[in-house]
Amino acid sequence: MHAPVLVLKDSLKRESGSKVRYAIIQAAKAVADVVRTTLGPRSMLKMLLDAQGGIVVTNDGNAILRELDLAHPAAKSMIELSRTQDEEVGDGTTSVIILAGEMLHVADAFIDKIHPTVICRAYNKALEDAIAVLDKIAMPIDAQDRGIMLGLVKSCIGTKFTGQFGDLIADLAIDATTTVGVEIGQGLRDVDIKNYIKVEKVPGGQLEDSRVLKGVMINKDVVAPGKMRRRIVNPHIILLDSPLEYKKGENQTNAELLKEEDWSLLLKMEEEYIEELCMQILKFKPDLVITEKGLSDLATHYLSKHGVSAIRRLRKTDNNRIAKACGAVIVNRPDELQESDVGTGAGLFEVKKIGDEYFAYIVDCKEPKACTVLLRGASKDLLNEVERNLQDAMSVARNIIKNPKLVPGGGATELTVSAALKQKSSSIEGIEKWPYEAAALAFEAIPRTLAQNCGVNVIRTMTALQGKHANGENAWIGIDGNTGSITDMKERKIWDAYNVKAQAFKTAIEAACMLLRIDDIVSGIKKKQAPGAAPSKPKVETEADADSEQILPD
Incomplete structure (x- = not known):
């Protein structure tokens, strides 16, 4: 007689195959669409209501997604991406979601024709090549030069709500991070923002009264x-x-x-x-x-x-x-x-x-190896948003102190990477060529979204940009997020930190690969009981009892 095999009824819900993959791609696209309009200096704000009736007004990708209540497990794992990005480098939380959503969206076309493992292999190859292109176009800078640091932090938080207050937030961020920076040998410095910089928000006064206390x-x-x-x-x-x-x-x-x-x-x-x-x-x-x-x-x-x-x-x-x-x-x-x-x-x-x-x-x-940033402002909501922007600015300053390298902003980096990958795709043989080309196209989502949020003609702008990047020489040509015009990022001083971009690419592609390799969603949630009914135990059958349909007693 065979050993009894336990079968649980009524307790497992299961979806599998291509149906699951399509559902995952749809969920990822839906999450990306939520934050798509918050990219760039001309971005829109979102007003979020939490369970207690409090409101949050922000365009910070991580802050928005943190408040969302989602049911789909793939959508939840997309939200984790922005949290990872925020904890690791503190900026680029919107970009990483848009990029991951686009990577999954372009895979939609051949998910039935090509095995997901092959798609993931092509994506990983594209990631390696993208990081190589980043290394090539990265520009080393002197982290001690306050003028350069100020320009960089300003360009990174120019997309935020506090961008309208000029140098104020960038100044506070640089003062705070340079105060708590400690030498850890071999010319390296470590900056512990979380433990040694305290942001104290006191409503009242004007935003201009905010300052960094040396203590x-x-x-x-x-x-x-x-x-x-x-x-x-x-x-x-x-x-x-x-x-x-x-x-x-x-x-x-x-x-x-x-x-x-x-x-x-x-x-x-x-x-x-x-x-x-x-x-x-x-x-x-x-x-x-x-x-x-x-x-x-x-x-x-x-x-x-x-x-x-x-x-x-x-x-x-x-x-x-x-x-x-x-x-x-x-x-x-x-x-x-x-x-x-x-x-x-x-x-x-x-x-x-x-x-x-x-x-x-x-x-x-x-x-002092610790400091407090005193923020003054009209209301609590305003101060909360200023604090979120300040945290991003301090993270950018910390990234530059740790790894003093810059890459062009305004979508120029993504366009350069995209053009380089398109050129390389012609030398790739076999079935991996298609997903590799698709990954190259996915990088264009960032400049395209920037153009959309500026209100310019997206098709014309993207065609002009692709033309300029086709030969791979104009790596610094991108979109000015304020006007929508095509300009040289070096002249406009629109930069991004190397760490932020590299982390965004890695997180987005690795997450897309992970989600594409899912072929089953199994949930062990019991069916909802009628109100007042006694909780039923899952029915258990053994192979021996299967014919007689004997159920074990409750």
């Missing part, structure tokens, strides 16, 4: 405003990761007191313990004590008596930033404090009131 700003006030100083010049700062209050028992501790004196003894022990803690700190003569945990009233009394200001319940991330800015070391136990742990790098500690809230500034640091 850290936190939304906190001193513990006892009446007794503690709110302004200290050249403060000595101690950072703690431990509470300055009586140590509680690990679990609910019960103490049985038999005599009345025991109670006063217990209180005395608590007071002595806190006094001992404070004395261990005070012997280093600090001006400011900051702790991530609690700080009791008694500790506040001892500290304020000795003229020490204190801030409590600080976020771990903020504490790390303060440590980087003023050169202090975060200490876990006060009895382990050393002279070298005290931070002396800050020039000023000050508490200011902005609007209804108090903010503590630790600024004018000598060599």
Whole structure:
């Protein structure tokens, strides 16, 4: 007798074959069409409503797709592309979706005639050749030259909402990234935007009031405003990761007191313990004590008596930033404090009131390796969009510091790559020639979308551009996104970072290959129950029972 084979009924939904591939291509195209109009300086904005009723107004590809609620699994994986692009290089989130959508769209024509593995092989070959062309046209620059850096960051965020404010956002981004850049040897620098640059948005004032602080700003006030100083010049700062209050028992501790004196003894022990803690700190003569945990009233009394200001319940991330800015070391136990742990790098500690809230500034640091960008503006929605644009600008500045190479913007890079691949396709033999040619055409989606968003005649513009790129010499000819005219990108200073373009090409083609190789979508979701019905278990048959249709009992 055969071993019983379990068959699950009612619990698997399955689609397979070319039907699935067509559905995937349609889903990818639909996602690409959502963000298509947000490419370039003449892009449209999207207004998104979230589940809580909040609104987001933006043209940032990643921010738009993040808010979408999609059912199709292929569409969800397309959204992951923009997230990957955003985390890796911080820019080009719209381009990568449009490119991936186009790569799948051009494969539609021969998905039935050519096996997907062959298409993927041709696409990967096209990717290798595209990166080779990028390397050829990339222009090395001096990352220390502020003028060049400013031009580059401006051209990369010229497509954003804040492009209308001139150099403001680009200046903030360059100041912030150069502040936190650290040498990691062999002429390389590392810039940790996520951990060491804090963007603090405070509604009110004008956007022009925004600035980069050479230090850290936190939304906190001193513990006892009446007794503690709110302004200290050249403060000595101690950072703690431990509470300055009586140590509680690990679990609910019960103490049985038999005599009345025991109670006063217990209180005395608590007071002595806190006094001992404070004395261990005070012997280093600090001006400011900051702790991530609690700080009791008694500790506040001892500290304020000795003229020490204190801030409590600080976020771990903020504490790390303060440590980087003023050169202090975060200490876990006060009895382990050393002279070298005290931070002396800050020039000023000050508490200011902005609007209804108090903010503590630790600024004018000598060599800050962390900073805060203070953004002012009319409304929360405006500030949120400015922050998104600033993050992109800082990512671009970081990419240039890490890999100082430029490629032309305005669709010129894609047209150059497309022309080079078209020329090369004539030397490819066999069935791979067709998908390779299709990949070459797909790269033209970026300049075509730019032309559409400018409102110019797309066919004429694209024909003229293809003519200029046909011989492979005019690598810097592209579309000026503002006017729609065909110009030299070098003259107009419209550039892109090499890292952004290379990452966009790799992500888009690799994702297209992955989606094309799917031939089954199987979901193990049970059918919806009628309201109030008891949940049914999936029916299970064994081979032996199949004839008699005996079902295992619930």
